[in-house]
Amino acid sequence: MRALVVGANGLVGSRLVAELLRREHRVTAMGRGPVRVTSKVPWVSLDLSEAERVTMTIEVTKPEVIINCAAMTDVDGCEREPAKAWTANVEGVATLSRAARVAGSHVVHVSTDYVFDGDAGPYDVDALPNPRGVYALSKHAGEAAVRALCEKDRWAIARTAVVYGWPAAGQKNFGSWLVDTLSKGQTVKLFEDQWVSPSLALNVAQMLADLAEKALPGIWHTCGASVVDRVTFGKKLCERFGFDAALIQPSRMADVKLLSPRPAKSGLVVTRTAEALAHQPLALDESLERFHDEFRKVST
Ligand SMILES: NC(=O)c1ccc[n+]([C@@H]2O[C@H](COP(=O)([O-])OP(=O)(O)OC[C@H]3O[C@@H](n4cnc5c(N)ncnc54)[C@H](OP(=O)(O)O)[C@@H]3O)[C@@H](O)[C@H]2O)c1
DSSP states (O other): OEEEEESTTSHHHHHHHHHHHHTTOEEEEEESSSOOSOOSSOEEEOOTTOHHHHHHHHHHHOOSEEEEOOOOOOHHHHHHOHHHHHIIIIIHHHHHHHHHHHHTOEEEEEEEGGGSOSSSOOBOTTSOOOOOSHHHHHHHHHHHHHHHHSOTTOEEEEEEOSEEOSSOSSSOOHHHHHHHHHHTTOOEEEESSOEEOOEEHHHHHHHHHHHHHHTOOEEEEOSOSOOEEHHHHHHHHHHHHTOOGGGEEEEOGGGSOOSSOOOSBOOBOOHHHHHHOSSOOOOHHHHHHHHHHHHHHHHO
8 A cells, every 4th residue: 555644753643654664555754844753764844834745745646545643733832823723734634635636545634532522521433523722623624624625435534532652752742741750750730530532652553554454434533442531541550650659649620721621521432443443442451551561662
């Protein structure tokens, strides 16, 4: 399969490139600036706002599948700079989708549980989105761009949530930040009233690769199989890594003034994904076990 991975310097994108290469697909990787976390892959340095060059790259490489892992992911940053969020998360996605239609490419577009308001999760694939905040609104509009502009049944939307992995790619993720902080014996405050579907980046990448290989259409929840509050996640991580669980201090979302609203009772139902894909969404214990293995491999 000829695949174009967009956002290949990111946490998910970098793992996906490695996973597709491991499966011996022909991969072209696109990212901003020079390649930082992936090697031995043809690299196109592009910002998604460069619509003409993005379109030309797709015209020339004619990928059978385009997997878009690029996004402005800093939730509060999106609130501060909505125009920048719109350019990356909506206009960039529209550019990719239009070019995919012309080139005959299937699109797998990575989205988020933030398209839901978090009032009554976990949410299944057919639940009605109700995004709050600029990041959420822009990701929801990105989903709409894919659905409107790609050819019928030639797109998949793959929603994920709280992605973590070791090593971090670029900025710290929830899991790597916890390990960094707890390993120094420092305390962390975690929300006891926010429920999420923690997702190991490698597991997400494997499910995206499965979706791409089968060119499965529609909406998919490619995240971990367990829905837990953040304190439970932290305590289970302590158990697995041998950190002192007393370092976890429960707090509530209302205690912190967040620039952008966060879904409280979120989480995604993964039944459809578990039925269709070879790589299953991992339950939390298994996911943390593999995270610990990743950590040990790099640290020893
Ligand atoms: N991480 C999570 O907890 C989480 C949760 C739910 C959903 N998701 C979704 O999962 C996908 C992958 O996220 P991730 O965790 O891998 O995030 P990430 O590590 O922040 O990677 C995103 C990548 O997108 C690139 N990018 C941003 N704006 C761009 C632009 N205008 N043009 C080209 N590239 C651009 C970034 O480039 P630079 O490296 O140059 O900044 C970065 O490499 C995203 O769609 C995100 O919305 C993530």
